[in-house]
Amino acid sequence: MPRISNALIRHARSIDKLLPPLLRPCRELRAAQNELRWLREHAAKVASTRNAKVRDTLLRNLVLERAKGKPLQYLLGSEYFGDLQITCRPGVLIPRQETAASVAYLARLVRQAEELPPELRVLDLCTGTGCIPLLFHDELAATRKDVRSRYLGIDISRDAVHLAHYNLQKVWRQKAYADKSVTAFVQADVLIDPFDDQNAGMPCFKAALNHYRQPPFWDILISNPPYISPSGYWSTTTRSVRLFEPELALLPPPNPDASDTERGDVFYPRLLSIAQHVEAKVVLLEVADLDQAHRVARLAQDADFFDGIEVWRDWPDQPNDAEPVELDGFPVIGQGNGRYVLCWRAQGAPWLGKDVVAKAETEPLSHYSLQPTFIYRPPSKIPL
């Protein structure tokens, strides 16, 4: 990382003496000015007193904490996720803009479908703040008042489940939705195999479904699981992430038999197997980069369960402007880093605006080769 020049520091100080400490986490003057403005607004709001001294002390402390690398979202207590303001607390991962982009994009594709089930069910594994189901519902409800939807978010962390509940109540109050959708957040461990001997501590995913009387079948499965490998954790995450965000949310659990790469991928076979159990029609899984996207896409292909698989970059609503446009037969959509793997089958195809794949019986077996046959139509433009 390039050093911040003395000239820049001096220039920053001449604008505002609180700016130089913010250059450290922000790197750029413009970004530091933005953050200072947001911190100042926050201090003015929180210091309910008109006492300027109290407010200034608060602001100075916020700036110092930020300078040490504490994420702005933990200091301000929230992050924007699509049109939602999601409450954030230390101990639960801060939602990322890239996640919002793909979840909103998926919801906007689905809401254009002519026919949706009378109750559309969306399962979010590793839900964290609960941001994914809340955003999906927000986008769906914006144009499809006719569709009732049901959401279930699952997380191993008690703090996360509590925060997700809190966010659910806050968002529903703020948005005053009028539809009859149902959302639940439940604590469970998605890695425990239900057919293994039950681990005493945490219920597995299936036990949680039963216990909370949730339906066994879900139409859409979304997950942003921990996906960073140990070496990636040390070499590619920023200091602020390592120091302040929960390791549980980023690093899959240790496994003595797994290589570094395998450990980063630990969640995906389980997520795909749950997708089959719940008979999901659409599956959207977040990944770290194009390499992991490729591995996950191949896993999904090997599961022999889906009719189509594609890779989404960070901004799937933007036209792809970089190589590759195709990865080993899987179309690559959008701009930025490889970020999501999308899989669909059966009714999932028309929900996404994809052509339905011809029935297996009508095709000679030889066509059913290792390479998937894609009938791909570029997604229709989605208005903002």
Next chain:
Amino acid sequence: MPPTTLLRLPSLRPASASSVIRNGLPVCLRAFTTTGIGLAKQLPPRRVILDSEIEESFLKGSGPGGQKINKTSSAVQLKHLPTGIVIKCQESRSRSYNRKAARRILGERIEEIELGEQSRTAIKAREKSKKKASAEKKKRRKYKELAEAKAREDVEEDVEGEVEEGAIEHEVQAERLPAEEGSKGG
């Protein structure tokens, strides 16, 4: 607030018939519409910007994204390809707000170029200066000449003031269409 009759510009009324088709436009307006009904009726419809006309970038920077980094930048940059106008908006922490705000500002800038004096912002600026001018007149009828000179000044000030409204930060990197300059503009 002066009575609404004072605000009306009779000469512009005919345009109002076609002007309230706002809902179907791709630019999200509701949150930003601050004008009263009286004025809104006289304004021409907002300029429709097709998605194919703009190039959008999130000023995302390079390097890894997703879980590995926790960004706070929500800046949005729009480039209007036919005119080369660039709008950058980083006012809010909400990218979704910034996207909508950038589209709205871009619409206004394009309109100013295309419609000149008939653009929404120009009309609003005139309205504002008229209001000010009439207030001035009442106050200092005796100093009529002075007041008129002041009103002329206000027109210029208000054009700038209008841009600031809603505290949306933007940078218009003034690339004009050289060919358009002479022919259009009111």
